[in-house]
Amino acid sequence: MGSYRRIDCIFFSEFHPTLGPKITYQVTYIRHEFFYVYIITKPELQNKLITVTAMEKKLIGCPVCIEHKKYSRNALLFNLGLVCDARTKTCALEPIVKKLSGYLTTLELESGFISNEESKQKLLPILSTLLEELNVTGACTLPIDDSNTIHLKLIEQRKDPLVVQEYDVPVFTKNKDHFIKSQWDLTTQQILPFVDGYRHIQKISAEADVELNLVRIAVQNLLYYEVVTLVSIFQYSNVYCTTPKVQNLIDKKCLQEECIHYVSKLGQRTNLRDVFQLYCGLTPGTTVRDLCSRYSHQLQRVDERKLIQFGLMKGLIRRLQKYPVKVVRDERSRPPRLYTGCHSYDEICCKTGMSYKELDERLENDPNIVVCWK
Amino acid sequence: MYKQWSVDLNADAKLMWKQSESSLQPNGEKTSPISVILVSSGSRGNKLLFRYPFQRVSENTSSATSKQRSPYALNTSGDSIEDQDGDSREQTPLTDEQLVAGFSDIILATILATKSDMCGKKFELKIDNVRFVGHPTLLQPPHTIQANADASVINCMHNLSRRIAIALQHEERRCQYLTREAKLMLAVQDEVTTMTETDGTPQSPFRQILPKCKLARDLKEAYDSLCTTGVVRLHINNWLEVSFCLPHKIHRVGGKHIPPEALERSLKAIRPYHALLLLDNEKALLAQLPLDCSPALVRLIKTCSAVKNLQQLAQDADLALLQVFQIAAHLVYWGKAIIIYPLCENNVYMLSPHANICIYSPLAEQFGLQFPGHDLPSMLAKFSLPVSLSEFRNPLDAPVHEAQLIQMVVWMLQRRLLFQLHTYVCLLVPPVEEEPGLREEEPPLVTRVTGRSLSTPSALSFGSPTSSDDMTLTSPSMDNSSAELQTGGDSPLNKRMTETLLASLTEHERQAILRVPAAQNPEDLRLFARLLHYFRGHHHLEEIMYNENMRRSQLKTLFDKFRSVLVITNHEDPIISLFQSPPD
Numbered sequence: 001m002g003s004y005r006r007i008d009c010i011f012f013s014e015f016h017p018t019l020g021p022k023i024t025y026q027v028t029y030i031r032h033e034f035f036y037v038y039i040i041t042k043p044e045l046q047n048k049l050i051t052v053t054a055m056e057k058k059l060i061g062c063p064v065c066i067e068h069k070k071y072s073r074n075a076l077l078f079n080l081g082l083v084c085d086a087r088t089k090t091c092a093l094e095p096i097v098k099k100l101s102g103y104l105t106t107l108e109l110e111s112g113f114i115s116n117e118e119s120k121q122k123l124l125p126i127l128s129t130l131l132e133e134l135n136v137t138g139a140c141t142l143p144i145d146d147s148n149t150i151h152l153k154l155i156e157q158r159k160d161p162l163v164v165q166e167y168d169v170p171v172f173t174k175n176k177d178h179f180i181k182s183q184w185d186l187t188t189q190q191i192l193p194f195v196d197g198y199r200h201i202q203k204i205s206a207e208a209d210v211e212l213n214l215v216r217i218a219v220q221n222l223l224y225y226e227v228v229t230l231v232s233i234f235q236y237s238n239v240y241c242t243t244p245k246v247q248n249l250i251d252k253k254c255l256q257e258e259c260i261h262y263v264s265k266l267g268q269r270t271n272l273r274d275v276f277q278l279y280c281g282l283t284p285g286t287t288v289r290d291l292c293s294r295y296s297h298q299l300q301r302v303d304e305r306k307l308i309q310f311g312l313m314k315g316l317i318r319r320l321q322k323y324p325v326k327v328v329r330d331e332r333s334r335p336p337r338l339y340t341g342c343h344s345y346d347e348i349c350c351k352t353g354m355s356y357k358e359l360d361e362r363l364e365n366d367p368n369i370v371v372c373w374k
Numbered sequence: 375m376y377k378q379w380s381v382d383l384n385a386d387a388k389l390m391w392k393q394s395e396s397s398l399q400p401n402g403e404k405t406s407p408i409s410v411i412l413v414s415s416g417s418r419g420n421k422l423l424f425r426y427p428f429q430r431v432s433e434n435t436s437s438a439t440s441k442q443r444s445p446y447a448l449n450t451s452g453d454s455i456e457d458q459d460g461d462s463r464e465q466t467p468l469t470d471e472q473l474v475a476g477f478s479d480i481i482l483a484t485i486l487a488t489k490s491d492m493c494g495k496k497f498e499l500k501i502d503n504v505r506f507v508g509h510p511t512l513l514q515p516p517h518t519i520q521a522n523a524d525a526s527v528i529n530c531m532h533n534l535s536r537r538i539a540i541a542l543q544h545e546e547r548r549c550q551y552l553t554r555e556a557k558l559m560l561a562v563q564d565e566v567t568t569m570t571e572t573d574g575t576p577q578s579p580f581r582q583i584l585p586k587c588k589l590a591r592d593l594k595e596a597y598d599s600l601c602t603t604g605v606v607r608l609h610i611n612n613w614l615e616v617s618f619c620l621p622h623k624i625h626r627v628g629g630k631h632i633p634p635e636a637l638e639r640s641l642k643a644i645r646p647y648h649a650l651l652l653l654d655n656e657k658a659l660l661a662q663l664p665l666d667c668s669p670a671l672v673r674l675i676k677t678c679s680a681v682k683n684l685q686q687l688a689q690d691a692d693l694a695l696l697q698v699f700q701i702a703a704h705l706v707y708w709g710k711a712i713i714i715y716p717l718c719e720n721n722v723y724m725l726s727p728h729a730n731i732c733i734y735s736p737l738a739e740q741f742g743l744q745f746p747g748h749d750l751p752s753m754l755a756k757f758s759l760p761v762s763l764s765e766f767r768n769p770l771d772a773p774v775h776e777a778q779l780i781q782m783v784v785w786m787l788q789r790r791l792l793f794q795l796h797t798y799v800c801l802l803v804p805p806v807e808e809e810p811g812l813r814e815e816e817p818p819l820v821t822r823v824t825g826r827s828l829s830t831p832s833a834l835s836f837g838s839p840t841s842s843d844d845m846t847l848t849s850p851s852m853d854n855s856s857a858e859l860q861t862g863g864d865s866p867l868n869k870r871m872t873e874t875l876l877a878s879l880t881e882h883e884r885q886a887i888l889r890v891p892a893a894q895n896p897e898d899l900r901l902f903a904r905l906l907h908y909f910r911g912h913h914h915l916e917e918i919m920y921n922e923n924m925r926r927s928q929l930k931t932l933f934d935k936f937r938s939v940l941v942i943t944n945h946e947d948p949i950i951s952l953f954q955s956p957p958d
Binding site for chain 1: 499500725732733735759760800802911942
């Protein structure tokens with residue numbers, strides 16, 4: 001796992017009946033006097049995940065209080081925490097700390113694991129193992145006693161994925177064959193054959209015979225794990241233009257290789273100049289069809305659909321969508337629903353079932369409608 | 375995120391903001407504090423001096439009825455700020471009250487009052503969904519104040535707390551301001567406690583503090599300002615000014631905030647040929663400035679214009695160029711201006727992908743009011759294909775009409791509805807295996823920039839008399855700056871220069887260039903070699919013109935001659951495109 005999650009220290013702290021708060025065990029040393037108030041806390045803060053950042057260190061703990069008459073002072077207070085460098089991204093560690101505090105609580109309630117001095121000693125090797133394994137592999141499976149095992153895993157937190165629209169097209173970011181289908185849920189398995197980088201959500205739903213919303217959710221799930229990304233529907237009438245990122249193709253050798261490999265026709269190999277010329281040939285007002293006729297030589301070795309796909313996936317080009325806007329209307333007519341400037345041709349055609357050509361014909365003859373491209 | 379402020383007296387002073395992890399309201403509440411708190415710690419123990427907003431006394435902390443949001447709920451804010459623990463998820467929302475009520479005054483005093491060892495260093499505490507950021511400050515010597523934080527929002531809050539801390543420190547040393555205010559606060563609290571004890575009605579002591587205590591009112595104002603505009607202006611003890619802005623609130627672009635680091639990077643890349651476009655009219659902007667602001671700033675605001683580049687601006691405002699850069703960066707940082715390329719005939723504009731073209735948008739309404747008889751979507755439709763300013767204007771129109779069209783373009787630029795396209799050039803020679811002779815003639819250069827070669831001096835009817843195309847460092851002489859290359863013809867010196875310049879290329883590249891028919895002409899080859907370092911796709915036409923003191927037509931002719939080894943494309947300038955997306 002990335003070193004940015006490195007744990008510097010694991011400690012076990014408790015409230016000793018006479019000595020007060022102390023660190024009973026720690027694996028690698030930390031200065032702890034400053035943190036006591038956050039480690040062994042007042043009741044209001046118990047069972048809460050507490051992260052303290054000070055003195056260039058971050059300390060994450062979850063103070064636990066178990067009340068029972070059998071304990072001196074009628075309560076057992078302890079806290080198992082981690083210490084990292086202050087710059088560490090620690091959100092993945094938080095569930096670990098919470099889980100550990102839960103484990104220890106269970107162990108104590110079941111068998112007095114902590115209050116028994118003898119069994120408590122097992123904590124030190126446990127802490128050592130935890131520290132080592134979490135830092136090296138990001139996971140740890142540790143038997144504590146005959147009936148209890150700790151299972152821990154650091155899970156990467158990801159951003160919430162975008163909403164998936166019916167006219168979006170999912171395309172695999174990695175080779176589809178590397179996919180272990182059985183790891184995924186049934187819906188995803190069912191739609192997988194239809195995720196080819198050209199079919200849009202609505203089409204996938206129809207052909208795979210899966211309800212539209214389920215397809216959306218499944219694809220969103222794939223998005224979350226960055227297995228797919230979304231591009232727009234491909235048509236020869238589409239218009240694209242370059243973004244500043246197109247220069248990455250010049251700057252980055254690995255991107256060049258990846259691109260040439262991706263866009264070349266089967267059994268052939270194109271070159272950088274041809275590919276770059278093709279991308280730069282995409283301009284506002286130029287359709288893909290136009291590109292094909294102007295650059296027929298370059299396209300001898302390039303699959304134009306893959307060219308567009310790659311360009312969109314890497315942000316080298318962007319699609320210019322058409323938005324019809326009804327600008328003039330008399331007071332009596334209904335307010336426009338779709339021709340407001342908020343809905344693209346893609347969306348309108350998807351929702352109404354019209355083809356682009358049909359929509360074009362309908363709008364061309366309407367003097368009250370202007371079309372914006374963006 | 376919530377942050378909490380606390381100020382310790384006597385031993386330490388600490389300013390903290392309290393923030394929660396959850397985003398309750400859409401769009402940007404992650405950047406607003408939820409609470410301002412003042413805590414003191416000293417010989418008499420820890421005390422909570424003041425907090426705002428006030429805690430509701432009869433709080434009900436039972437059952438946190440947080441609505442579970444579906445993990446696929448539409449993220450309208452589109453905010454992808456990661457907090458500094460790396461957590462960028464949307465949290466389940468709890469109400470303000472539940473979060474704030476979770477912490478009584480006493481517990482706050484305990485957990486936020488730090489030992490003096492912690493002073494002068496960053497302090498932060500996260501409890502479940504609530505984050506507290508601390509900045510312990512010593513009021514007695516040694517005065518060590520440091521601010522460092524992880525996420526940039528916290529950084530900024532920290533900055534603000536540090537500034538206030540400095541002001542408080544100063545006033546404390548001068549007239550024990552903080553001690554006096556703290557005494558007042560504690561006195562009111564005692565009063566209220568006594569009253570509560572006698573007549574039994576619970577009251578918030580902090581409400582009573584407000585009218586009596588200037589510092590409390592200042593803190594409240596800071597909190598209110600941060601939550602709304604993101605701009606804070608305080609006068610501590612009616613004397614020291616503390617001003618601050620939270621760029622995350624001001625620079626929200628297409629739903630996403632611009633990280634200050636990106637902003638700063640862009641500001642560093644501004645060049646003398648850029649221009650400053652004010653986002654407010656001059657009068658409104660001047661009215662917002664403090665009385666004691668620098669006269670340079672005032673002069674600059676009065677002199678700046680969309681057609682003037684920064685270098686000209688420096689001359690006209692009688693300021694050093696560096697100063698102009700700094701003031702410009704300042705205005706941009708405060709959201710009062712953006713950086714553009716100065717308006718000129720040959721500028722090509724296109725509709726921005728982020729532009730809101732909906733007929734129901736407030737922008738459409740404003741446009742209709744500003745320019746009666748015109749509607750925004752129709753105007754925007756004209757920029758669906760890139761169009762140059764000269765094409766957009768019709769020279770046969772009346773000058774008044776022309777001027778209005780320019781004003782419309784400026785209006786649209788201010789609202790980031792348009793961005794400008796520039797031409798970028800890249801050297802890419804045909805690959806080894808191909809013989810250029812066998813290939814068909816290359817297709818003509820697809821340059822969208824209009825064919826106008828020389829721009830006429832009085833290009834724009836309302837602006838300055840010169841267009842940017844004539845903007846040069848020195849006199850617009852065609853002879854270039856390198857003195858060695860002045861002698862024409864094929865002198866050995868020139869030849870050597872050309873060879874040196876071409877030496878950075880591979881043999882294959884060099885051969886390909888020399889095979890171009892135009893390379894037979896030593897002048898052309900020399901020029902090409904001299905400009906070689908621009909042909910990596912990172913310098914646009916206007917930059918080459920400015921740096922090399924050349925005309926547009928010269929360059930375009932050169933590109934055309936060498937088109938078999940060059941590839942040309944048009945797109946927005948990535949450096950200033952940061953400023954070209956619309957605010958919320």
